[in-house]
Amino acid sequence: MLLTIPFTQHLADLTPEEFVRQVLVEKIGVKHLVVGYDYAFGRGRSGSIGFLKEQGVRYGFKVDVFGAVQQQSLVLSSTRVRQALLSGNVDGAVALLGRHFNLEGVVVHGDGRGRGLGFATANLQTTKELLPRNGVYAAIVRYEQQGDCEPCKEYLAVVNVGKKPTFGDHPLTIEAHLLDAQDDLYGEKLRVYFVKRLRDEQKFTSKEELCRAITEDVQRARDILAKTRIIEFREYLTFNG
Structure with a gap:
């Protein structure tokens, strides 16, 4: 649950x-609590793990502390993942997440400029923050057709x-040019x-300059993606504590 x-x-x-x-004891009725090594709680993050353990003794619940997760001596954290993504380092985020960062979106109608340039795009509407x-x-x-028993379709993009x-x-948009796709x-x-x-x-100063750049993007993407396998999850993390 x-x-x-x-x-x-x-x-x-x-x-x-x-x-x-009010929350852990009266609402949830907690019996066993597992928290991270740097966990803090309460107003202004003033509650420490030590205090939590004291409360566990008082109210009769057990507290276990999950140690830092490391890879190559680097402590993995949501902050590091966020920093990697906000800097555009999506391949670096793979090492932190153990998988490729991904988002889901619904294809909506755009202004049609990509198609007019010869590079049709799927405009995605997403709730990803x-x-x-x-x-x-x-x-x-990846696209999995509704009600289709076949494996999902996969496109380079x-x-x-x-x-x-x-x-x-x-406004901020997410546009995916799917290579070799006609769907x-x-x-x-x-x-x-x-x-x-x-x-x-x-x-760019002209549509021609933009088209040349997109053509180069497509070729670079093909070269990179030809050697890429999507990682959903990677079990290489070392747990300490």
Whole structure:
């Protein structure tokens, strides 16, 4: 069973003792609690693991502490993952996550400029809050047809995350140019696995210059993705403690 607790202002204002008593004991009835090595809780993160263990003795629940997860002496954390993605280092994020960073989105209608340039794109609408830094990426896109028993389709892709500065100021968009694809995917869900950052998003002086850049992006993506296997999860982490 997975229990999610909305992080409300009321919850944020609870003291460590109030959190233990009101949430862990009275609402959940906790018997065994597992926390990370740097866990802190309560208002202003003022509750320590030591205090939590004391409360465990008081209320009759066990507390175990999960040690730092390391890879090559590097402590892995959500902060490091976030920093890697916000800098566009999606291949570095693989080492931290143990898998390729990915997002799911629904294909929606765009302005049709990509098709007019000869590079049709699937415009994705996603609820993902954390996105890689604006730029152009080599990616693999998977599409599983609804009700189809066949394995999901997989496409090589060039994905642009950004505001399309060549055509004026646009809202942030995610556009995937699927290589060698002819499917009509409007309204379908696609999952994009980011493999390698190709370049920054740029404002080009002409459509011809943009087309040349996209052609180069496509060739680089083909070269990179030909040697890529999507990693869903990698069991190479070392657990300490």
